[in-house]
Structure formats: structure tokens, C-alpha cells
Amino acid sequence: MYSVKSVIKLLLKLTGGGLVMLLAGCGMGMDDATDYGTHEFSGNGERIYYTGRSQSGAAVTYQGGTMHAQMHNTSCASCHGSERQGQRLYPRFWLVAPALTKSALTEEHDDGHGDHERYDRNSLAVAIRQGLDPAGKALDTAMPRWQINDEDMDDLISFLVTGSH
Numbered sequence: 001m002y003s004v005k006s007v008i009k010l011l012l013k014l015t016g017g018g019l020v021m022l023l024a025g026c027g028m029g030m031d032d033a034t035d036y037g038t039h040e041f042s043g044n045g046e047r048i049y050y051t052g053r054s055q056s057g058a059a060v061t062y063q064g065g066t067m068h069a070q071m072h073n074t075s076c077a078s079c080h081g082s083e084r085q086g087q088r089l090y091p092r093f094w095l096v097a098p099a100l101t102k103s104a105l106t107e108e109h110d111d112g113h114g115d116h117e118r119y120d121r122n123s124l125a126v127a128i129r130q131g132l133d134p135a136g137k138a139l140d141t142a143m144p145r146w147q148i149n150d151e152d153m154d155d156l157i158s159f160l161v162t163g164s165h
Contacts, residue, residue, distance in 0.1 A: 044152065045159025049076045049084075054152045062144035064131075076100065076156075079142075089142050097142070100160055124157050
């Protein structure tokens with residue numbers, strides 16, 4: 001016969017394990033880069049934004065980012081959203097990834113993410129690769145530092161600054 005104490009311990013372990021599995025497997029508001037597998041992309045930059053892979057199929061790798069990003073297949077859209085409007089980040093719900101629309105990047109605005117100049121092509125590349133805003137201040141550590149070749153970077157930046165979707 002099992003004691004009440006041992007049954008409670010077992011239930012706590014099962015409940016805790018189930019919660020961990022639920023959190024590890026759920027999207028928590030983040031798009032999974034694999035969700036776009038059958039989507040027709042207008043170009044390489046759009047493909048990279050949504051899937052984290054170039055037209056050649058090569059993955060764009062990164063360092064850092066949120067725990068969720070490290071556990072799942074991610075892309076720019078995973079944090080900045082399919083509409084490029086930004087969204088809350090898991091597991092740091094108090095953080096919101098900024099919008100990556102043309103106006104948010106290249107026009108005067110207050111995005112709530114620090115006082116800095118507008119982005120241009122060069123400062124966007126620095127932000128993506130090194131995690132620095134146009135003023136040279138470090139972006140939040142939730143922003144991964146992406147390792148991306150020059151051609152793919154040019155395509156991604158062209159997608160971001162044209163405002164096309």
C-alpha cells in the first residue's frame with residue numbers, strides 16, 4: 001500500500017514534468033519557423049525572415065536569445081511576428097520584441113526601445129550581427145546575434161526596408 005505522502009510526491013513529479021513538457025513544446029505566442037514550409041516567398045530576404053533559412057536551404061545560425069529560441073527552430077518572425085509588429089517574448093513576458101516594419105526602422109518614431117537614430121542598411125546589419133542599435137548601444141540580450149553571409153544579409157535588409165510583406 002502506498003502512503004499518502006508518496007502518492008502526493010508522485011503527483012507533484014508528474015504535474016511538474018507535464019508542465020515542463022507543455023512549456024517546452026508550446027509556441028507561447030512565438031511563430032515556429034517551420035510553419036512556413038509550404039509558403040511561397042517573394043524572395044530570399046522574406047524566406048530568411050520567416051524561416052531562418054536562405055534559398056539555398058542553409059540555416060542562419062545565432063548565438064544568445066531567449067530560452068525558447070534556443071530550444072526551437074527560430075527565425076526573425078519567431079519574435080518580431082508574422083506581420084513584423086513585434087510581440088511578447090517567452091519566457092520573458094515583460095519584454096516585447098520591437099516592430100520591424102519599414103516605418104519602425106527607417107522613420108522617426110518612439111519604439112520604447114531606447115533613444116537612437118533611424119536605422120539604415122549598415123546599422124541594421126550591425127544590429128542583426130552584433131546586437132547594437134544605431135547609437136552603438138547594446139540591444140537586449142534576448143536579441144540573438146545572427147551569423148549571416150553578406151549576400152543573405154543584403155536580401156534580408158532589402159525585405160525589411162522595402163516595407164513589402
